[in-house]
Amino acid sequence: MSFDRGEVREVVAAVRLGNPRALGRVISWIENASPALPMISKELAPDTGRAHIIGLTGAPGVGKSTTVTCLVRGLRARGERVGVLAVDPSSPFSGGALLGDRVRMQEHALDREVYIRSMATRGHLGGLAVATPQALRAFDAAGFDTVIVETVGVGQSELEVAEMVDTVLVLLAPGMGDGIQAAKAGILEIGDIFTVNKSDREGAQALVRELRTMIALANRGPQDWKPPIVTTVAHENRGIAELLEVIDRFQASQAETGRAGARRIARARREVENIALAKVRAEFQLDGEARLEDLARAVSRGELDPYAAADRVVIGL
């Protein structure tokens, strides 16, 4: 549980100066749940809160990587520094599964103002919830103007990531299964902006129509913002300028209504809660290992119920 405080201080200082190698080291520490995390987080804090964080989500095959490449290109053209964090919550066992996709972003490989990084989350639910916001803080403190978080797959973890960002961009494409799938994942409720990519393909207009109806029917709660649907053909860079414009418009509207700030506070709150829970969980495991095992045996034999067992765990803390 020990680490070199001097080394950490030096690396974090380099992150705050925007050094990409230092940022890479910090993200590896985060990924591996280094005991230095509280110190890192403390030293990064004063420089956080500036980056605009975009979450980009969608089923495999809709063109997420290509769209990210296009967005990076557009943001770079404005002079922004851009970070990309690809999290793969569905792949606890095969860390780095996304690296193949990253190859497609070679266009930006030599650009010092763009930093692209994959992060596996080791199959730990607490892992995704704790690691992703910390990695985003590191990007933020390193001075990136925009950070794009790309998630893979459909499911709970995508909804989790959506709660960690300023703007949720949902990608769909025709011929990837019907809109019902989108509804199942709950993304109709959480998307701020929808993009129908591969819009030159058959079925694109039908998908836009279906999506429009489903968004209108979705249980989104009272909102000033009606999520627009942008059509793109990312591999030809078509529709990207419009998409960036819609993203700007959304951010302006969020700032105006005060929602941007409220969302950041809610996000910080979940972050604090998740770290606190992870701490408590670690305490169960460190102090109560043998006792937890005994309780589990009793529960598996039907001699004790799990609630009574949980009471003994919590009291024992």
Add this chain to the structure above:
Amino acid sequence: MSFDRGEVREVVAAVRLGNPRALGRVISWIENASPALPMISKELAPDTGRAHIIGLTGAPGVGKSTTVTCLVRGLRARGERVGVLAVDPSSPFSGGALLGDRVRMQEHALDREVYIRSMATRGHLGGLAVATPQALRAFDAAGFDTVIVETVGVGQSELEVAEMVDTVLVLLAPGMGDGIQAAKAGILEIGDIFTVNKSDREGAQALVRELRTMIALANRGPQDWKPPIVTTVAHENRGIAELLEVIDRFQASQAETGRAGARRIARARREVENIALAKVRAEFQLDGEARLEDLARAVSRGELDPYAAADRVVIGL
């Protein structure tokens, strides 16, 4: 937070006698996180530990519901009482999304020895982890010999459900996207038995071959059991007898090697841990609401880092 203890006692007693309506009420209580849960769990405990729990997972469209119907038919033919629990972890907002599928199971609608139930998990990560095992305990105490848990979608939550069962059955079908998808979801590592359904379609043999290679390459750890691949055409009931035979063979092997028991203890342990964590989380929210909000504001302004904030939450418990 109060409830009618006499009523709960009566309903739980009826569950233990196998009454399906009582079971339905208990599962609704579980789904809605009733304050009666600790009492229910305590009263059910002595009758638990008997059912064989099968987890069935696979992407939308591979034929999960049809396969479940066939398995139920086969198990009924042996005289078993069979329960089906369909959990939809990816749909926090649209509870009951699976009910449409359930209609397809009409075949068993009038059979008193079969009980089919959907359960939504309200978008709460703790929800799925806590609610599903409790619902399985209720089925178990109600005397069902086999309970099939069907999950929808691909992602972390499916891996979670896999940890709650005795046998993990992974369904695939040709033409549903490539095997790489399967690898991403981590299911290659967790499947005990693989089924290629719709095996009369083009590409089925190629999928079986690809799957065989990928299972061999997957990081499964040392095991005595090599997961077999069964081919089925569920809508014609083909291959189901063989599938049931493989399931029996797996259970016999698990019992022989002692893995069945070890798995149940590990399961009970996770269950206890998750309930304990949910308790702690509830305490954060009840006692520390205003303070948590203040801490979150400070974090969102960069005045405090989230680890320092989490320390104050945990100390304040």
